[in-house]
Amino acid sequence: MKAFLILEDGTVFAGTSIGSTREVISEIVFNTSMTGYLEVMTDPSYAGQAVVMTYPLIGNYGITPDMESEKPWVDGYIVRELSRLPSNFRCEGTIQDFLAKYDIPGVAGIDTRALTKILREKGTMNGMITTDENYNIEEILPRLKEYRTGNVVDKVTCKEKTVLKGKGKKVALLDLGAKNNIAKSLNKRGCEVTVYPAHTTAEEILGTNPDGIMLSNGPGDPKECGAIIEEIRKLYHSDIPIFAICLGHQLMALATGADTHKLKYGHRGGNHPVKDLKTNRVYISSQNHGYVVDTDNLDENIARPAFINVNDGTNEGLEYIGKNIFTVQFHPEACPGPQDSAYLFDRFIEMMGGTK
16 A cells, blocks of 8 residues: 655655555654664654654664553654564564554655655655555645644553562652663662652652662653642752753753753764763763753853754753763663663762762
């Protein structure tokens, strides 16, 4: 069956339908990872977005037990060539069956290189995936321009508190759309991790006397999270060590008076270089974000830049003055990788008074 990707600038790509045949409007973003497509699809940070994979062949090892949450969150999936015969000893099925199971539409067989160049030159834009060959583009374009991802954190956060038992430090993890490997990275270092829904009050978290607080990654515009920002401001004023990743990094910055803005096309993939400003060492990182913290109006008495993106110079981390708080824009829990910055979890353990 034919399928079409229609962008809000009027560009149309024709390909083959994969997965569900339902129609969807979403923000179209691209990811440069060569592997880890299952982790991409199940990363809650992609809620409200359809993902274009720039690597030309996707699905050659099928679906494996490597999901980063209970289900996929992407609105749609767009590839150049989809492997129809996956081969791997851990393979449990194909991408096309996985997409169909979760009612996610996709398109295969389009020129993803050309599509990515459009998104890089014009910026991230909305689009529609449809199997309707008689689509009316004049009716579709206004709908595309009106689409907003909205407050998607409420959609992806856990519904109730859960605990991963451990004999070490007690960590409260605020789930803003957390990848599973954040809790696992702490748990394998001995931490007892209590995962809280995004709208948990600071009073409830602080009332348990945790040794440390973790703010997770998550989807959407950080400025949509007004109520959560207010609670994070209360956490900031406590003396408990805090480590934040991605959306958590942005929310802590907003809670302390900084600002954020949307990037032209974001950083998504497993090959983004970041520089530690203390050591000048460069790490290759996994990233998935469309917004970034402004450093132009950063109060130097509150925070200072700790990492920058080597490619475009944007902020990749902050260290807070006089506080046991540090935050990063990239993903040290990267799954499947790279693992360059996993040491940051050890740093967090040390901040809590433990040993790595």
